[in-house]
Amino acid sequence: PWESWEHPYILSQPPVWFHEVLHPDGTPYRQAEVELIRRLTGKQ
Secondary structure (H helix, E strand, O other): OOHHHHOOHHHHHOOOOOOOOEEOOOOOHHHHHHHHHHHOOOOO
């Protein structure tokens, strides 16, 4: 099972969350990743 099943992240988010682009508050985990997605999709 996933580590979070046995040790839920209830007090804080882990430093890197492998399948999310944005934190719950809408800020990006990695700005470079957001910029890459924008370039690939043609979005600004």
